[in-house]
Amino acid sequence: MAAKRQVETKLRELIRRLDEAHEGQASLSDALPEPRIVQVLVTDLGESYWTELSGGRMGPLNAGRPDQADIRVGADSDVLVELVDGRRSIFSSYLAGKVKVEASFADLMRLRKLA
Numbered sequence: 001m002a003a004k005r006q007v008e009t010k011l012r013e014l015i016r017r018l019d020e021a022h023e024g025q026a027s028l029s030d031a032l033p034e035p036r037i038v039q040v041l042v043t044d045l046g047e048s049y050w051t052e053l054s055g056g057r058m059g060p061l062n063a064g065r066p067d068q069a070d071i072r073v074g075a076d077s078d079v080l081v082e083l084v085d086g087r088r089s090i091f092s093s094y095l096a097g098k099v100k101v102e103a104s105f106a107d108l109m110r111l112r113k114l115a
Helices: 004-022 027-031 077-085 090-095 105-112
Strands: 036-042 047-054 071-075 099-103
Touching: 004 036, 004 047, 004 077, 036 077, 071 077, 077 090, 090 099, 099 105
Parallel strands: 036 071
Antiparallel strands: 036 047, 071 099
């Protein structure tokens, strides 16, 4: 089991990488043009984090549960760390039941374009 601090570090790394990848790309902003609250549930640690995705950029990482979430992603800490490190595929992890995603049908269809 990954430690809480390691998970937070990896989530901030992911936000930073997505922000850097945004330069010259319109993928996230095209896929989800309206602001969305994204919640990450770290199931084995019982922790929750969230950020706002707006204009193709992720905001700062917040600890705790948001008042509402448009997109929820749940995974164990080790799976989450492996996903951010690129040692695990989100698609195969989702199919294997290691990653759970809750979102509207419209958001899921839009996010599918990014895969």
